[in-house]
Amino acid sequence: MASYTDSFEASKKRSDEIRADLAVHPENYKMLTGDRPTGRLHLGHYFGSIQHRVEYQNMGISCAVLIADYQVITDRDTTEHIQDNVYNMVMDYLAAGIDPDKTPIYVHSAIPECNQLMLPFLSLVSESELQRNPTVKAEMEASGHALTGLLLTYPVHQACDILFCKGNIVPVGKDQLPHIELTRQIARRFNERYGKVFPEPEGILSDAIEIPGLDGRKMSKSYGNAISLGATAEETAKLIKKSKTDSDRNITFDPENRPGVSALLTTAALCSGRTEKEIADEIGDGGSGTLKKYVTQVVNDFLAPHRERREKYQNDLDYVKDVLHEGNKKMREVAIQTLDEVSDAMGMVY
DSSP: OOOHHHHHHHHHHHHHHHHHHHTTOGGGOEEEEEEOOSSOOBHHHIIIIIHHHHHHHHHTOEEEEEEOSGGGGGTOSOOTTHHHHHHHHHHHHHHHTOOTTTSOEEEGGGOHHHHHTHHHHHTTSOHHHHHTOHHHHHHHHHHOOOOOHHHHTHHHHHHHHHHTTTOOEEEEOGGGHHHHHHHHHHHHHHHHHHOSOOOOOEEEEOOOOOOBOTTSSBOOTTTTOOOBTTOOHHHHHHHHHTSOOOSOOSOOOOTTTOHHHHHHHHHHHHHHTOOHHHHHHHHGGGHHHHHHHHHHHHHHHHHHHHHHHHHHHHTOHHHHHHHHHHHHHHHHHHHHHHHHHHHHHTTOOO
């Protein structure tokens, strides 16, 4: 049996080959990506995924962006702010350069035919395969909740998301490779049992670094350490000002021993196009106060055009809703067609 390292290396090799081919043959690829509307999108989302989605879209690759509203309740007890979060996500996608004429933006709950694929797909996986999925384990531990049926079947729901639109590439981090492998298994098993309907998708491994939050941990909505794309310049300044650093006035980049200072340096580096060391050397003995002023300046300069575009959508909620309705309509048409193919393959046409 192949080790995890061997498996990862094989996945990376295949990912590199596909990435090299994307610009040459964009017409051969369909890409599905998305986010859970558990809060506002932040700089980590932008540098980790959104900017790459815009690049892929502009290369001519067929893309779709899913706002996974049903996946919120895998580990949350409420949907209190979900509508507001969804609309704000659409605003940020549009402001970042997602073109709804090229890339439909849609929500889970508006595509019942996609969710209907859960039933045949669940018959193709075993309980043990679901139990050992690392994301299921991690989400269960993080939430502190008992394992719900929805969380247990979360990887199958993701397979439905990818396969209903015949997606054959999915941008992922290496921790999500088990999801892609399970999706490939589901597609393969369905095709073997009922006839060829689905492609076996490949994971496109991101080369983006993990974006640290202002406390040195991973930038996350739940940690409260994230700079939201929709935050005002004043809100951003306040958040950076109260971030934890240390008492050493000499600014150096040392993520292990100086997580707070290093997180600020990485944030500034990403937003300015410079390196952490270059910025640290420039600030030198200026201390954390000088560093925070610099970070505030470059982050606000970077986000200014996004904020300007975003304000236009904030003031036109009807347009935002139209984008979502049109995306839902387009993707539902795709889902209906795929479900018809599934019913035909399974002999369930009456």
